[in-house]
Amino acid sequence: MDIYFAGSIRGGRSDASLYAELISMLQEHGTVLTEHVGAEEVEKQETNEAKTDREIHDEDIEWLQQADVVVAEVTNPSLGVGYELGRATEWGTPILCLFRPDGEHDLSAMVRGNSHTEVVEYEQPADVTETLASFVSEHR
Amino acid sequence: MDIYFAGSIRGGRSDASLYAELISMLQEHGTVLTEHVGAEEVEKQETNEAKTDREIHDEDIEWLQQADVVVAEVTNPSLGVGYELGRATEWGTPILCLFRPDGEHDLSAMVRGNSHTEVVEYEQPADVTETLASFVSEHR
Numbered sequence: 001m002d003i004y005f006a007g008s009i010r011g012g013r014s015d016a017s018l019y020a021e022l023i024s025m026l027q028e029h030g031t032v033l034t035e036h037v038g039a040e041e042v043e044k045q046e047t048n049e050a051k052t053d054r055e056i057h058d059e060d061i062e063w064l065q066q067a068d069v070v071v072a073e074v075t076n077p078s079l080g081v082g083y084e085l086g087r088a089t090e091w092g093t094p095i096l097c098l099f100r101p102d103g104e105h106d107l108s109a110m111v112r113g114n115s116h117t118e119v120v121e122y123e124q125p126a127d128v129t130e131t132l133a134s135f136v137s138e139h140r
Numbered sequence: 141m142d143i144y145f146a147g148s149i150r151g152g153r154s155d156a157s158l159y160a161e162l163i164s165m166l167q168e169h170g171t172v173l174t175e176h177v178g179a180e181e182v183e184k185q186e187t188n189e190a191k192t193d194r195e196i197h198d199e200d201i202e203w204l205q206q207a208d209v210v211v212a213e214v215t216n217p218s219l220g221v222g223y224e225l226g227r228a229t230e231w232g233t234p235i236l237c238l239f240r241p242d243g244e245h246d247l248s249a250m251v252r253g254n255s256h257t258e259v260v261e262y263e264q265p266a267d268v269t270e271t272l273a274s275f276v277s278e279h280r
Binding site: 010076082 | 193214222223225230247255
């Protein structure tokens with residue numbers, strides 16, 4: 001089971017440790033292709049590896065194409081996460097979006113109003129243990 | 141010429157008046173299907189019209205499909221703008237992204253690294269008068 005986890009990088013890293021927790025929970029159900037999204041130093045890593053934006057884009061899109069399912073944390077607005085959701089919607093890849101309503105922004109109508117996307121609201125990772133397990137097993 | 145203008149709504153409205161200026165410049169070259177993105181009261185309007193998120197999503201996606209070109213202001217991170225760029229990329233619709241580098245966030249690699257997307261940096265609307273005119277006429 002290949003899982004694409006999507007979270008904000010340049011849109012803001014305030015949820016990075018939360019992403020790491022969700023990724024670690026997902027790793028009990030399959031391979032998370034985008035484990036780096038939870039790494040505190042992801043931008044530094046990309047700089048050290050001297051990756052161009054073209055390389056980052058193309059690598060991410062390859063992983064997205066390979067994925068059996070997409071799980072996105074959508075509390076922090078992010079162009080990259082939205083872009084990945086748009087492409088995965090076109091391909092029919094199952095999408096689960098996790099949203100914390102206590103954040104600064106309401107969730108985009110492009111996410112909440114997308115009939116192809118399942119949106120689950122939560123407060124902390126422990127709340128979605130069952131959600132993640134059943135989402136993955138539904139699409140296994 | 142049908143133009144889809146994309147800008148942040150729930151991701152933050154601090155650039156709303158800038159969107160209005162860009163929309164008014166684009167209206168010299170064609171019909172902007174999403175004129176409401178520049179309206180200060182866009183969220184209130186949606187509430188007054190009692191539109192559901194599903195209706196907002198489906199209406200926007202219909203306009204996006206109808207558009208000959210997409211112009212997006214991408215300085216403020218936005219899930220909705222990213223989503224629209226992802227879908228338009230899949231459809232091969234020409235995309236121009238406008239980015240102000242003096243903002244709070246670096247531009248996503250999913251935008252800057254997308255070979256299908258043209259990115260132009262600017263400071264104020266007057267700087268992109270020629271850019272908008274030539275982008276639209278290229279795809280007329």
